Amino acid sequence: MLDWLVAHVVPIVFYTAAVLVVAGAIGVIWFRNPIHAALSLLATFLAVAGLFVLQHAEFIAAVQIVVYAGGVMVLFLFVMMLVNVRTLPREYQYVRSLLPAAVVTGGFLAAVVAAGLFARSYLAAADPAALTAVEGQTMGNTEAVGWVLYRDFLLPFEVVSLVLLVAMLGAIVMGRKDRREEDAGEEAR
Amino acid sequence: MTYLVIPLVKIVVILLVLILGAAYLTFFERKILAYIQIRLGPNRVGPKGWLQAIADALKLFVKEDLTPARSEKFVFLLAPVLIIVPALLVFAVIPFGPSDIWRLTDINVALLFVLGVSSVGIYGIILGGWSSNNKYSLMGGLRSAAQLISYEVPMGFAVVTVVVMAGSLSLVRIVEVQRELGVWFFLPGIVALFVYFVCGVAETNRNPFDLPEAESELVGGFHTEYSGMKWAFFFLGEYANMIVISAMATVLFFGGWLPPFPNLLAPLWALPAVAWVPPPFWFLLKVAAFIFLYMWFRGTFPRYRFDQLMRLGWKVLLPVSLANLMVVALGVLILGGRS
Amino acid sequence: MITITHYLVLSLVLFTLGVVGMVIRRNFITLLMCVELIINAATINFIAFSRQAGDVTGQVFAVFLITIAAAEAAIGLGIIVALVRLKQTVQLDQANVMRG
Numbered sequence: 001m002l003d004w005l006v007a008h009v010v011p012i013v014f015y016t017a018a019v020l021v022v023a024g025a026i027g028v029i030w031f032r033n034p035i036h037a038a039l040s041l042l043a044t045f046l047a048v049a050g051l052f053v054l055q056h057a058e059f060i061a062a063v064q065i066v067v068y069a070g071g072v073m074v075l076f077l078f079v080m081m082l083v084n085v086r087t088l089p090r091e092y093q094y095v096r097s098l099l100p101a102a103v104v105t106g107g108f109l110a111a112v113v114a115a116g117l118f119a120r121s122y123l124a125a126a127d128p129a130a131l132t133a134v135e136g137q138t139m140g141n142t143e144a145v146g147w148v149l150y151r152d153f154l155l156p157f158e159v160v161s162l163v164l165l166v167a168m169l170g171a172i173v174m175g176r177k178d179r180r181e182e183d184a185g186e187e188a189r
Numbered sequence: 190m191t192y193l194v195i196p197l198v199k200i201v202v203i204l205l206v207l208i209l210g211a212a213y214l215t216f217f218e219r220k221i222l223a224y225i226q227i228r229l230g231p232n233r234v235g236p237k238g239w240l241q242a243i244a245d246a247l248k249l250f251v252k253e254d255l256t257p258a259r260s261e262k263f264v265f266l267l268a269p270v271l272i273i274v275p276a277l278l279v280f281a282v283i284p285f286g287p288s289d290i291w292r293l294t295d296i297n298v299a300l301l302f303v304l305g306v307s308s309v310g311i312y313g314i315i316l317g318g319w320s321s322n323n324k325y326s327l328m329g330g331l332r333s334a335a336q337l338i339s340y341e342v343p344m345g346f347a348v349v350t351v352v353v354m355a356g357s358l359s360l361v362r363i364v365e366v367q368r369e370l371g372v373w374f375f376l377p378g379i380v381a382l383f384v385y386f387v388c389g390v391a392e393t394n395r396n397p398f399d400l401p402e403a404e405s406e407l408v409g410g411f412h413t414e415y416s417g418m419k420w421a422f423f424f425l426g427e428y429a430n431m432i433v434i435s436a437m438a439t440v441l442f443f444g445g446w447l448p449p450f451p452n453l454l455a456p457l458w459a460l461p462a463v464a465w466v467p468p469p470f471w472f473l474l475k476v477a478a479f480i481f482l483y484m485w486f487r488g489t490f491p492r493y494r495f496d497q498l499m500r501l502g503w504k505v506l507l508p509v510s511l512a513n514l515m516v517v518a519l520g521v522l523i524l525g526g527r528s
Numbered sequence: 529m530i531t532i533t534h535y536l537v538l539s540l541v542l543f544t545l546g547v548v549g550m551v552i553r554r555n556f557i558t559l560l561m562c563v564e565l566i567i568n569a570a571t572i573n574f575i576a577f578s579r580q581a582g583d584v585t586g587q588v589f590a591v592f593l594i595t596i597a598a599a600e601a602a603i604g605l606g607i608i609v610a611l612v613r614l615k616q617t618v619q620l621d622q623a624n625v626m627r628g
Contacts, residue, residue, distance in 0.1 A: 002193065014530045018538050025542050025565050029549030034557045034618075035319065039264070041561050042312070044542075048568050049305075051535070055579040060590045062301030064571070067594050070308025070341065072564065072601045077315050078334045079605045080557060081327060083612040102548045109544040113537050140297045141587075142358055148584045149591065160595050167599035174606035 013054055020047035038076050045069050059142040199293055203280050211428035216242040218484050225488035246421075254417035257321055264320035269415070269422030272313025275306045276429035283436050284361045286446045286468035292361070300348060300358040303437060307392070311337045313426065314394070318411035329410030332400050332495060336391060339502035340398075344388035346510035350381040350517050351441045364445035371452045375442035377520065380513040382442045384506050386482070389434035391502070393427060395483055397490035398498060435479030439472060446472045535576035543569035556611065556618045560604040567597040 005012065020043055027040025045068040052061035139147075149157060216231065216238070223230025232238035256265060282299040284292040296302065311334060318330020351374050355363040367373050375382045391398040402410030412423045439445055446468035448458050457463060493501070546565030553559055571590045578586025608618060 010530055014534065018534075021538060022541055022545070025545040025549075028558065028561050028565060029545060029553060034555060034561075035261075035264070035316075037558055037561055039267075039316075041564060044565065044568065046309075048572060051538075051572060052575050054530075055535070055575050057575050057578065057587050057590070058296075058298045059301065060571075060575060060587050060594075062298060062305045063591060063594055065305035066301075066308050066345075067598055068564070068568075070305070070311070071338065072598055074311055074315065074334055074338055075601060075605055076557065076561070077312075077319070078331065078338075079608055081315075081319055081331055081334075083609065083618065099552060102552045105544060105548050105551070109541065112540060140358065141584075142298060142301070144584045145587050145591065149588045152585070153588055153592075156592060160592050164595060164599050167602050171602040171606035174603075174610045 010054065013050065017047040017050040017054070020044070021051070034080055035077065038073060038080065041076075042069060042073050045073065056141060059145045196293060203293070204277065207277065207280065207429055207432065208425065210432065211425050212242040212246055214428050214431070214480065215245065215424075218487070221481070221484045222488050225485070249418060249421040252417040254419060255414070257323070257414045259322045260414065261320040261322070264316050265414075266419070268313045268317030268320060269419045269426070270313070271316065272310055272426035273422050273429065275310040275313075276426050276433055278306045279303050279433045280436075282360060283433075283440065284364065284445060285472050287361075287364075291446070291467075291469055295359060295361045297357070297359045297362075299360045300352060300363075303360075303433075304345065304348065307430075307433065308341060310426070310430065313423070314411050317415065317423070321411075321414035323414050326411050326413045329402060329413070333394060333411060336394070336398065336400065336498060336502075339499060340388040340391040340506070343384050343502065343506040343510040344392065346507070346514050347378075347381040347385035347388065348441065350378050350510070350514050353514070353518050353521055354378060360440050360445070364440060364447065367444045368447055368451055373442060373444040373447075378442060378513075378517065380509060381517070382438070384510045384513070385441070386434075386438060386479075387501075387506060389438065390483065390486060391498070393430045393434055393483075395427075395431065396487040397492050399492060400495055400498060431480060431483055432476065435476045435483070436472075438479050439475040443475050532576050532580045535572055539569045539572040539576070542566075542572065554620050556604075556608055556620050559620065560601065560608070563600060563604070564597060567593060567600075 024040045024042075024044030024047065028037045028044070031037040031040060045064060049061040049064040049069075052058075052064060219241075220230040220238075230238065231241040234240040234244045256262060279302075281293045282296060282302055284295065286292065289295075314333045314337070315330045318326040318328075318333070321327075351363065352358060354374055354377060355366040357363060357366065363374075390396075394400075394402060400410075402412065412420055415423060444451070448454070448463075448466075448468075448471050451458065543566055546562045546569060549562035549565065550559055553562070571593050574586045574590045574593065578584065578590075612618060
């Protein structure tokens, strides 16, 4: 039993994480309460991080957890509590007329999955050691990502940082109250 | 079988020590606070009050476990679990000593693991506050969400400063580098240590940053509706998180398990009278010092106002930690031999 | 033996679930979550191909992707806050007037 577990640790972890990912994703579109959906999404994120570890991408797994679980989802929950989803009307949540479209999409998905299951890839994966080496030098996965990021992708990196800055400004501008309201608040204080 | 049994034993020992330690921390905290305020503190249960922690634990066990009628039952139950599990998970990578016996595992991304796992701990507080269906709890949860997100950023930069100095994300390696260099990182990283510990206090919702559970404003904050064992989980989680922050501060800035002046006083540490002292002794001593600092803070500092808290996080700690990171990185570039 | 196909199929399932969610839900918050699902599916693909090819570049792109996802979430949540302030709703079909 134990030896079997140890020998099959990769498939076990993969299928557990995969089931969690899919179940979490279904939960996101299933739950009416957005906070339950957010929790479900959190499960998906964590399971995806597990998949990354399985594929020798430890750094990305950590980034996934820190950014998604530690940042994005907390923001989601924060906003949901700020606008207090409980007091909002929740009469209808699904677009019934589009349900057929969803069924068609699902059917298409099932077909592709079936095709994928039959057409197994016989290409062997590369040696995982390649993921921790740059120019023949062996190092940690984090270092390897850092080398490639700052050596080959410096310009995209800077551009992405600009995108973040613009997003931040946009969020601040949209999130702040109306100018008049703000002035009134200042006077009241 | 042995490769399974030994880690299991270690896990059990760590968990037992942690939970007992957290229980006794409450006792020490009350004692220290009492002495700061020129009182005696708990001294009725057992000799000099030493059994107080056990009595408290027993009380929590038998207390009625209430669940508010209009709460979200499942999330209400989930929240205390979410707060304690990440706090305990961190101990999987913390090295208590130099050899493999003294730690569970040594992974080369241990620091990322710690940062990631501890960032999940926020959910316990937010969800606990939300699911109670109580406005005080909700306010506490909201405050705490804002606070934790704000302080995680400068904390990350403070930790990165250490990574730059050590050139590794492995906690074992970080301590080893401090031994090789002969200097603990708190000396070149004094600003980082300051930022790290202030953020650590804020992350654990401790005084003077205990706004999420400010009694005078929010009753009990996010855990107003919790009682019995569920409340005890929040409590344990808070103390376990204090231990985590202190342990990480020890590893990152104070040389982990190394005795004081490991190179200068090397002949002294090799003496047979001292050599039998196991390395975790030094580790725990340093952790205890940091925890004492926590309690000292609680005994002496007044609470911040919420806007002051946010200003401190974003307008003081964040720029300071960023500037410090740049200075340290420059220093490493000039002095360090690493390419 | 877990091959790249497994990961690609999983990523496809995740992607489709995200698209289905975007189609059938009207709650803006849920919609944003579905976008996150889709981006995660893409990240899984990047990582799977990076593993298959033995090239770290795929992981670097995953970093970019996660960054963009964070920016997208920030903007989307900003829109939600503005929408709730204006209309007291997060239902998308309630926001059907061009002028505030």
